[in-house]
Amino acid sequence: MTIGRHASAAVPANTVAAPHLSPKPAAFDNLTLVSPGRSARAGTVRAIGFHLGLLALFAVPAVALWWHVWSGHPADTLTCACGDPAQEVWFVAWPAWAVAHLHDPFFSNVVNVPHGANLLSNTSGTLVGVVLAPVTWLFGPVAATNVALTLAPALSAWGCFVAVRPLVTWKWGALPAALVFGYSSAIYTSLVFGHVSVSMLVFPPLLFSLLHEIVIRQQHSVRRDGLLLAALVVAQFLVSPEVLFLCGVFAAIGFVAVMAVGWRQVRVRAAAHALPALGLAFAVAGGILAYPVWFGLEGPQAVTGLLFAIAPITGVPLSGIVVPGAPRTVATSYVRFSGYLGHNGPPPDYLGVGLLVAAIASLVAARRRALTWLLLLLAVVAFWLTLGAYALSAPGWFHHVWLPWRPLEKLALFEEVLPDQIAPFVVLFVAFLIAVGLDAFYVRHRPASSWLAVHRRGATMAATVVVALVAVVPVFATFDAPIAVRPVTVPPYVRTAARTLPARSVLLTVPFAVSGVTQPMLWQAVDGLRFDLAGAALKTPGPGGGPVGKGAPGSARRIMTDLTLAGAPEPSGTPAQIATLLQALRSWKVSRVVVAGSSRDPVYATGFLTMVLGVAPSQVAGAEVWRLQNGVPPATPALGGSLPKCRQNAETLARSARRTEMALCVLFGAGRT
Structure with missing residues (x-):
């Protein structure tokens, strides 16, 4: 077989191919932008x-x-x-x-x-x-x-x-x-x-x-x-x-x-x-x-x-x-x-x-x-x-x-x-x-x-x-033609209140940014990357150098993932879970903890985070928000309450009141008002 454009016409190594064998590029050929004989x-x-x-x-x-x-x-x-x-x-x-x-x-x-x-x-x-x-x-x-x-x-x-x-x-x-x-x-x-x-x-x-x-x-x-x-x-x-x-x-x-x-x-x-x-x-x-x-x-x-x-x-x-x-x-x-x-x-x-x-x-x-x-x-x-x-x-x-x-x-x-x-x-x-x-x-x-x-x-x-x-x-x-599309929805908190935060404030969000959950990164991008995120829906290395994914069992990453995605039991608020998350908050230097948008169960997440942070959240632009100083919560953990029972009680109320009731129930169980 002859290597060339035509098997029947081999071109000697020391000759130039004839035009009919190797077409001369025209003005619109590959990267040939100048026509011969013209300026x-x-x-x-x-x-x-x-x-x-x-x-x-x-x-x-x-x-x-x-x-x-x-x-x-x-x-x-x-x-x-x-x-x-x-x-x-x-x-x-x-x-x-x-x-x-x-x-x-x-x-x-x-x-x-x-x-x-x-x-x-x-x-x-x-x-x-x-x-x-x-x-x-x-x-x-x-x-x-x-x-x-x-x-x-x-x-x-x-x-x-x-x-x-x-x-x-x-x-x-x-x-x-x-x-x-x-x-x-x-x-x-x-x-x-x-x-x-x-x-x-x-x-x-x-x-x-x-x-x-x-x-x-x-x-x-x-x-x-x-x-x-x-x-x-x-x-x-x-x-x-x-x-x-x-x-x-x-x-x-x-x-x-x-x-x-x-x-x-x-x-x-x-x-x-x-x-x-x-x-x-x-x-x-x-x-x-x-x-x-x-x-x-x-x-x-x-x-x-x-x-x-x-x-x-x-x-x-x-x-x-x-x-x-x-x-x-x-x-x-x-x-x-x-x-x-x-x-x-x-x-x-x-x-x-x-x-x-x-x-x-x-x-x-x-x-x-x-x-x-x-x-x-x-x-x-x-x-x-x-x-x-x-x-x-x-x-x-x-x-x-x-x-x-x-x-x-x-x-x-x-x-x-x-x-x-x-x-x-x-x-x-x-x-x-x-x-x-x-x-x-x-x-x-x-x-x-x-x-x-x-x-x-x-x-x-x-x-x-x-x-x-x-x-x-x-x-x-x-295929779908035209391609099916949807409006981009960004929580009002991100479009309004988050823009008033000091530059490079660190947000810990629910949903948590992890593999398969990219909404927080979209919010960050739409906001002009003015704030930082704890977590990332990106490939980052674990202890062995491979992708960390959802995190090791018991890690802060896994706790936040289980608050966000179904497939594993929700964190129950054990002392080990609370201690792990508190340590992570300090390591991440979190400025705000925010529950906004859609996730596994925002009501339950509100209760769990109230237990960890020790205070009820503020409602800001439709989101539940806790304010921290360099990762340090405003109070000690609110231990003693039952998250499943509080979640059951909150279900009896109107949807708009469930997160507030969940937080108050957790604090009441810990002997706080």
Whole structure:
């Protein structure tokens, strides 16, 4: 097999490929913004205008998907003011705050006080927050998050278009490829959960196209290719290190395949161009990313080990690539807990029959091109990895098939990735394959008198339009379109009274900010991060370096978690629990303890905290509030009362009076009035 665009036309190592073998980039090709023979300025303006128009075109379906946001109140609307969407608002807000205050964007000390949180151990998407900082400053982090989620599929599609274009002569073949990728089930699934960093996939297509340029086409200088690759690597790291890691995995697989099959054709060119360009990219990107990589792996509050407890049982369904499951049904409890209150959609690996037929037709049409088989290899490997370690939804006979994720998931870095996150790469390689197939159909030699030869452009354009429709229609046919959204509700206390607190006051809230409970972080973000939080719905390390999660049994974190989430007995107010929480209050230097918003049982939580703090709360803007001085409560614990009995008595009163009655009952049981 010959490594090149056409298997039948090998290009000697010391020659330049002919135009029909390696198409010369046009004014709108990948990062080529100057038209030959015209002034650089005019060419740049035209190219920028073209790409802006293209981006606007790709944004049309995105605006349609997010129509409920943009036709309403984008600064106060999310898919859910809970779960992952609420957490993502905080991730967008933090870099803007860090830039404005000249703070380290990779580390936050306004949550999980006094320890803070390492944001490179979380899916923080630092670059997105920095770029959208002006939007955050002007309109708030919710609006900035909605901008990011709307741009994510459009930019991903644009990146795919730009990446595909140098690989083909039929330039419009890049259009359906872009739509296939940008509006894939994999990206849509991340959108509805607000996952900005893993839905903003503009750089992976560009990385793969540039690697093809460096290893195969080699039409630019070593310096240009090396520096451009370094820039893309740095940018992708700052959006999502996990996605960059996966890009590296597939780049390595592709490089090994190319070397194994086409070593004779590639070795001389590799020594002259590829190795120097890759070396330059490694040196530049390595120098820039040395500190961030160290910080994420070994820096303060870095998390190690298995990051996702559900990782061993995750993966896409085997049939999901064709069968959409049960779309448009009521969302499962898991989907709702994660932050989407609309309907179920297809699995992340869903392509549908139409795209599979297009991919198979492309494989047949471009079967003589080595690039076709490389893309097929990468797509198959990616799909194989997405099945996870056990392929839980596969038929019984399939369980005897060896799954590569089983040994890989135990390796460093792989344990930080979920198999589902590989699904976008399946779609990416299929999208590239479809573009190559359309190009092969367009350039195929036919008898001059044949109908296809006479109508070659029209026939190829018709096929292109059909594939583009096949790419977009399934999204609107199987998913919620427009996406279901809800108003963002922030307790009046946070919108009013909290803004009068001294700067950097520490709040301990019920609900408590812990894994799965992100509302307090949303409140903090909407308030402009003026106060600090005890707790964090982020990955922070426990004693062994792994994610602390809900905390060890008996810890203050677990006590507050059990006040917030069902699933374990509520804290009963034992002396050990009270002593533990009092010690934590002093360590956290809590200024206010606040019961606001929704949680497991706010009435019971009010009684328990009254027992710990020794006084009844003040009612401020609809919240129960206790005031502390550097974590020291105003009184000694109110022991002696029965929380279950007080809760039972409070239930007999009107809802508005239950919290007050609960606190008074606890104090009465302790002999206080």
